[in-house]
Amino acid sequence: MARKKPTPQAAPGATQKLRLHVPEPSARPGEEPDFSHIRVPPAGALPRPDIAAAESSLRGYADGLIRVLDEDQRAVGEWDPQLDAETLRRGLRAMMLTRAYDDRMLRIQRQGKTSFYMKSTGEEAVAVAQAFALDPDDMLFPSYRQQGLLIARGHSLVDMMCQVYNNTRDRLKGRQLPIMYSVREKGFFSISGNLGTQFPQAVGWAMASAMKGDTRIAASWVGEGTTAEADFHHALTFASVYQAPVILNVVNNQYAISSFQGFAGGEHATFAARAIGYGIPGLRVDGNDFLAVYAVTRWAAARARANHGPTLIELFTYRAAAHSTSDDPSAYRPQEESARWPLGDPVERLQQHLIGLGQWSEAQQQALARELDEQVKADLKEAERYGTLATAPASPKTMFEDVFKEMPPHLIKQRQEMGY
């Protein structure tokens, strides 16, 4: 929770004028970053409950913070998922690939080769660890900063780049803003761009899976800002009423563009606590701790698969990059804030954990970083063979397709009017 400034009290008996509270973050540009309001409990402190535990016994988790990696990046406590070193290295690789991809795509946007990009820097553990914790055929209803889900599921970077370029291989045919991916074969639902709409859709998908006696579950992601949208509450209501097998994730990266999380109500309660009123377990987890994110997601998935219903997970993290290429955070937050984030960087933490285990080295780290950068560059080269934003993705006549399954007469007529 962000610090709430103390309210001045009137003298006893005096008539007090009403006063509107407008939230204010702890520091603005030019001020010293201040995270003193963030309580970081020790790693390993919270027990791991049974997946069938009653929601009423879990309420403390909404105000807690599940952490596995301690200050020395050793895995401690009951939530340690005991992953083997190979899985950890794969996790590290997917997070680093996500970061390398983001860095390269930001650069091509700055070069004018595409219109728009959104990085997930600092939040890589959220998408990557969660993709690792879910089954490959579980259905994902992401928001716009979970590119790590696709990368962790082994999707082709070239295919993602072609969408960002809106080029001739863009599977979305030049119709969507860059990064609004849709990849059906990876169980990755079409990103809307409108906030929160996918949350009740994920619940509906999960309800359908339960109706059909399927075994697959659904997961969805929103930012903490989007918890203010009606769709967030629709999703929680329906998930609770029908005990849908769904994991509802709130990525609390502290910012909705320029608005700090106080404008979503974060001064007064955690976002995990929103689940309590719906009778849904709300678990708050260190979002920069790969092992903790994996373990909590695994717990929620097992609970859903066993017909014990939905879970809301608040992933407590920090948006290290700008909201998008159209944003400049130096206008609203201290520039040094990101480096001072008390929960560190997810890539560095997992790297240090592996080194501590004797399963990784600085030299391997540097070699992997170079290898991934080369891979991204090579993939980019291939993607550019199919064009960039300056290249028409297809005949303009395709813009009339897929409005309906079959093109009705009025659209055929309009296509002809355009000259095609």
Added chain:
Amino acid sequence: MATMNMIQAINSALDVMLGRDDNVVVFGEDVGYFGGVFRCTAGLQKKYGKTRVFDTPIAEGGILGTAIGMGVYGLRPVAEIQFADYIYPAFDQLVSEAARLRYRSGGEFWAPITVRAPCGGGIFGGQTHSQSPEGVFTHVCGLKTVIPSNPYDAKGLLIAAIEDDDPVMFFEPKRIYNGPFDGHHDRPLQPWSKFRESEVPEGHYRVEIGKAAIARPGADVTVLAYGTMVHVCLAAVAEAQVDGEVIDLRSLLPIDLDAIVTSVKKTGRCVIVHEATRTSGYGAELSALVQEHCFHHLEAPIERVTGWDTPYPHAFEWHYFPGPDRVAAALKRVMEG
């Protein structure tokens, strides 16, 4: 063949589709155990079980948001919005999601949902149980919008809507659930059983979406209407003693432009009638289409008879409702024009 009113015909369509396709599910506020406030889903939960026909929270955005997710999974959800007036909380899910999903995903995902919503006035429902928002939805690319005017079409169009792979808005003019109301509110309502449109096959059939019907052939003036207004226009044509050709559009989008153009080119005159408010209403689109395609055949200005541009006023129901007198007056004006 059986004799059905519109409620029974809609119930029969849902029954047929629940029976034929395990992927059809029916839900909404009060639709499950109780069978719907208008009884359109009566008996269906008992017959098909509560995971296929069920009640929902009072959250239209949640009803249609989850319906889209079910559609993405592979189901064919039929969601009831209890009154069309309550649909606005779900507007974003319809406009930004259901309507655009196929397009924005390059054809990877789609949501074959059917949204049933009782619409229209004439029931003393006040401003929150009387609206006709169809024009709001025809303006949204990616949605189909249909409005039946009788039991036979209601069943056939609803089956076609459920089987359609695109989202379909299915508006039910609630004033004609029990009989073809012609706008003469001071006269007793004739039940559907007295009319041939109440003869409805018990099994599966479809009325194609996108095809209008000629409710009354005529030579002098084309009357474009849908829903309750079809019956009002039939009465008005008789009372004005003009040989009006009343076209029941049935499907507003896609629209049967050929039927409209053929008729207006024949008659040279056109009156457009709907209950919804006038400005930017669906009649404006109809008027533009007639002008674009039939200008040189027109012998008089096109007339619109619609609800007034006010909220639906409870105590002034019959001043607001575009009844046969107003339609007849418009018919006479275009015949003199």
